[in-house]
Amino acid sequence: MRLERQLGETVVMVGEEPHKLRFRALAEGSLHLRSKLKRDDLDNVSYMEGEHYIVDYDEGTIRRQPGSSIPDWSEHSTYGKTEFNHSDYANYSNRRFTLYTDYQYLRPDDDSEAESSPSMPGALSLLCKKLEQGEAITYVVFGDSISTGAEASGESMKYYHLFAAAVRERFPAASIQVRMKAVGGESSQGGLERLYRDVLSERPDLVTIGYGMNDQNRRSDGTNAVPPEQFGKNISRMIDDIRQHTKASIILITPCLPNPHWKYASSNPTEYAEVLRKLGADKQVAVADLQQIWLEELSAGKTPESLLLNNVNHPNDYGHLLYARALERLIPGESDLS
Incomplete structure (x- = not known):
């Protein structure tokens, strides 16, 4: 122990x-x-x-x-x-x-729960090499309101700042410039439409893509705002376009879960994480599997209201820490967020 x-x-x-x-x-x-x-x-x-x-x-x-x-x-x-x-x-x-x-x-010595294998870490080899060599890194944060840091108590507690701080700690010679390009209320469709203007123009070295929450929203007829199949096509197109026009490393972030008692929470939110995992495997893209961590929290007895500050779909500070932890697991080195 x-x-x-x-x-x-x-x-x-x-x-x-x-x-x-x-x-x-x-x-x-x-x-x-x-x-x-x-x-x-x-x-x-x-x-x-x-x-x-x-x-x-x-x-x-x-x-x-x-x-x-x-x-x-x-x-x-x-x-x-x-x-x-x-x-x-x-x-x-x-x-x-x-x-x-x-x-x-x-914690038992043989408990490896916190050491779950990241998805496709080799996809970040170029980024890690740049960090090791002390190069200047432009990090574009792309996604919906969760990626804007909604509900975090301050700038330093937004998941992308926590992640960037941990990476700087591991690679002190590297310079990381964060470019916030997320938009609240947006689905993957909206993100795809502004990819060229807001992401490719920054000539990024790293892009994190955080969509799925608004895509899964249940409409009045019971269908999703953006069906999983279309969601997958949108994210796939983002990956292809980023690769075509930049040399950026890409990390897909699986979304947290909405409050199941919320009117607009769908019955299939986990399908969106599955889409991202499959894309990660098929396209050799790194996946920060926050949703798996989130499910572990719920399985341990945590409640939606203890993880969602707005009680609907925005994580609180602890939730942002979980997001950062999912990202940091993809980067070699000892954990700074445990």
Whole structure:
């Protein structure tokens, strides 16, 4: 067994029900709970174990004490509702209910969950060579609102900045310039239409492509906004055009999952990640499989509201950290985001 740290995990508690943390076998007394990601934020509130909450260190759960000042998600406007339309509510955010926790936990020596094999890492060999040689790298972030960093608490917590910072740490001689070219509310169709203007014109060395969330949206007739087959054609065309006009390395990012109780969440969001995985294999393109990590979080007991700050489809700071971790796994070297 080895002792590891979990930093900035988000929790949302309902009544006095136990909320499952990502890991079990916590080190006794190691958990700290607060209202803000950064402890030194002026309006941060620190909560006290025993007074405000109780931890089961063996089971890896946390729950509110009766009468605790910890926000109770059962008071949220969408609590208990299915097929909810966010447009029906003045405030559907989880911001007020989202807390942050750090703790230590014991991981078995043979547990390789965090070391899952990346998809097509060899596709990034040219990028890694440039980084090793200290070349200037232009990194274009392409995608929808998640890729703009929507709901992150600050610039430094947007997944692409976390990723770029980790790469700079590993390759201190390299210079990485980030070019934000994502557009909120956009599907892969919209991205394809502006690829030449917003991506190819930057002459990038690296492009991350993050689409799928808006493509999967369920329309009133039950169909997807962009069907999986067309989604695959759009992303395939992006890959081909980027390769034709640049020497950029490409990383496809599988999307997180929307809140299944949201009116516009489709029944087949995982198909879009499968499309990207297949494209990665067929075209020898690297894939940052965030959705697999997301599913692991949910399987461990994390709830949609503890991962989505807007309670619909935008990850919170912990979710952005997961995105960055999926990307960083593709780059050689020790993890800076564990």
